[in-house]
Amino acid sequence: MARVGGIPLIQRAVLSAVDSGAVDDVYVSTDDPSIAAAAQQAGAKVIERPEELAGDTATSEAALLHALNALQSLGTVPEVLVFIQATSPFIASSDIAKAVHRVLSGGEDVVFSAIETHAFLWEQSPGGAVGVNHEHSYRPRRQDRTPNYQETGAFYVMNVSGFIQREFRFFGHVGLQVAEHETAALEIDNPSQLEIARECAHIFDNDRHRFDIDALVMDFDGVHTDDLVSVDQTGLESVRVSRSDGMGVEMLRKIGLPMLILSKEKNPVVAARGKKLQVDVIQGIDDKAKSLTDWCNQQAISLHRVAYVGNDVNDIQCLELVGWPVVVPNSHPALAKYARVRLRAPGGRGAIREISELILASRKEN
Numbered sequence: 001m002a003r004v005g006g007i008p009l010i011q012r013a014v015l016s017a018v019d020s021g022a023v024d025d026v027y028v029s030t031d032d033p034s035i036a037a038a039a040q041q042a043g044a045k046v047i048e049r050p051e052e053l054a055g056d057t058a059t060s061e062a063a064l065l066h067a068l069n070a071l072q073s074l075g076t077v078p079e080v081l082v083f084i085q086a087t088s089p090f091i092a093s094s095d096i097a098k099a100v101h102r103v104l105s106g107g108e109d110v111v112f113s114a115i116e117t118h119a120f121l122w123e124q125s126p127g128g129a130v131g132v133n134h135e136h137s138y139r140p141r142r143q144d145r146t147p148n149y150q151e152t153g154a155f156y157v158m159n160v161s162g163f164i165q166r167e168f169r170f171f172g173h174v175g176l177q178v179a180e181h182e183t184a185a186l187e188i189d190n191p192s193q194l195e196i197a198r199e200c201a202h203i204f205d206n207d208r209h210r211f212d213i214d215a216l217v218m219d220f221d222g223v224h225t226d227d228l229v230s231v232d233q234t235g236l237e238s239v240r241v242s243r244s245d246g247m248g249v250e251m252l253r254k255i256g257l258p259m260l261i262l263s264k265e266k267n268p269v270v271a272a273r274g275k276k277l278q279v280d281v282i283q284g285i286d287d288k289a290k291s292l293t294d295w296c297n298q299q300a301i302s303l304h305r306v307a308y309v310g311n312d313v314n315d316i317q318c319l320e321l322v323g324w325p326v327v328v329p330n331s332h333p334a335l336a337k338y339a340r341v342r343l344r345a346p347g348g349r350g351a352i353r354e355i356s357e358l359i360l361a362s363r364k365e366n
Contacts, residue, residue: 005201006325006340013086014042022097088154090183099157099177109172113154211362214305220263222311226348248356289317
């Protein structure tokens, strides 16, 4: 359930399969209700994992065989099984598709994700370190060496009948699907690797964002404004907003996208700006998450299909609730790990215009 790029790891795994176009159905085997709910939000079905297969000693193969038996009892007998591990956050859907087609063609029984490596490998022995893939007396150049391949752990594509017969994942003719990107090699097995993945996510994810959303919800201060306020000698406060952002909101309004400005700020400038933009406003509230949930329920919109743009720590609960948590570049550092998208334009200086254009571009693609 840990988030990378604002998305729980289990959902990233499900989406990589769904987006491949080569997988008919995605099932998540789990005994945890929160994992099950997150998987279903991302488009997966759930197979309830029995207690004896949910402990630390249970093998992946045992869980896969149980899942296949469950499917067979429902009358579904798949030809190919794609086993995906959620601890690999950067799985290219295109790699899954290629591997599936290779197994479907009958040329290979198993194809698994790997990356090319020219690393010099060593092993410890009683007499000292010994070279595994090289001689001590000769260090060939990279271009002169035959590469090795490292198993990434991201996915394994198997012929189902062969797997059921042998009950282990490597059998028959085994092939390598060399990953499109070396990021596929990143596995999350400890907190440090989780932090590395979170820092990398905005680099690897931003180019493939598709804003498949039904509503846009925005904080006000720091999102519609630059988070600064001018105060005159009488104590009157004023803020600066972007005309470009106003045009972005107008474009979204024309396509009928529901929008909401949600702010703890009580200053009437928030309502005035909302009226100008013809956008719903809820302000002066302490529990933003409850107000967001209530508004979505009133609109009959799933939180999973909402984009929320925030900039400070009081936005964290809302960012956790929605399917598309978005932050501006000048947001509080604590928000980075919750963000599915990090905008390039700062708050009050084109952030809303930027997300508007991303949403419109996604609608055209679809």
